[in-house]
Amino acid sequence: MKISRDKLIENRQRILDAAARMFRERGFEAVTVSEVMKAADLTHGGFYNHFKSKDDLIAKTFAHALLPAPTNDGSAEPAMVDYARAYLSGAHRDAPGSGCMLSALAAEGARCNDETRKVMGEATRAQIARFAATAPGTTAEARRRAAIARWSAMLGAVILARAIDDTALSDEILSATLEAVEAPGS
């Protein structure tokens, strides 16, 4: 039956939230459209009222989870050092479902449609600009390049820490990378 406009929007958000969590946990291909709809308390048939295809859902999920609240105006951004600590924590490593979209899905996203790659580009530009504000360096260019190297290290460290079976080494990867990212001279 038809539902209210508010309910429609709420349903769409629930689909995107469920998809974002499940995709990050298990990847795009292992998650089915039916599973996402079920997790959103809906039946699979209604999926195509919201999205053109599963590929479309992937692109929209990336935008939904990667570009939330466009520059949350004025609200205090966590300092770079706090952000890095949370990012390079065991908690973030162990909870990909609620973590960084890129650390879970950047490689798979690279093989997706153009819309997805475009969103990842935008998110990367935003992240670099954010980090550059507090990166070391005497010129804006140097700070920007330092920000890029730090963001690469953080992303790579979480991906690596999640990939391996050795917990001690995994912890070490996170802490050694945090140390390098925090070091003022780096």
Added chain:
Amino acid sequence: MKISRDKLIENRQRILDAAARMFRERGFEAVTVSEVMKAADLTHGGFYNHFKSKDDLIAKTFAHALLPAPTNDGSAEPAMVDYARAYLSGAHRDAPGSGCMLSALAAEGARCNDETRKVMGEATRAQIARFAATAPGTTAEARRRAAIARWSAMLGAVILARAIDDTALSDEILSATLEAVEAPGS
């Protein structure tokens, strides 16, 4: 028909080579068993003479492509700086099929079977030991931690450079990370 023992071993190598290339290019789930066998000039029915399942192929492919020629004895390893230059090049970014297994498949591998995660752990330990030999630092521990941070940055940079649609930014990610990894003070 039955084939010679040499041919059997050669066929298995061709299957693994084809799988390694195709998986890196397109991911585990997008590549079918039939496609791999076809690329190895075989028919799909014979697949199970070589591997227990597709999951088994994934684990064996990781071992095949990630741990090749166990410590190629004596033959000169490229210096860290040369390795980093090749790793953080546009050529490597644009040819995942013949590139680093981890930069293409670490995130997906993390969601695979234990054998795969174990192989990734071994490869990571080897890579860190290799980088630590030439990393900066006054103690072995400091060099090891610097090596971890550098390897994380290289891995993250290639994954990020492949993910985004903006060629100029992609190039910048590679060059800024190379600069940081080459810097003696880092």
Added chain:
DNA sequence: TGTACATCAGTGAACGCGCGTTCACTGATGTAC
């Protein structure tokens, strides 16, 4: 405000396709004598 009706998001059965996997068969290989 109240009433009549067109709209359309949600439902769940159904479809076609292609995947991983199995299997009966083939015939060159490798071995026993």
Added chain:
DNA sequence: TGTACATCAGTGAACGCGCGTTCACTGATGTAC
């Protein structure tokens, strides 16, 4: 060395399953009057 035969990697048709997607139908919503 030569011969007879058991082995087993490769072949390709077939299987069952579950995926993404479609569709006829439902009935509450939102609108026109």
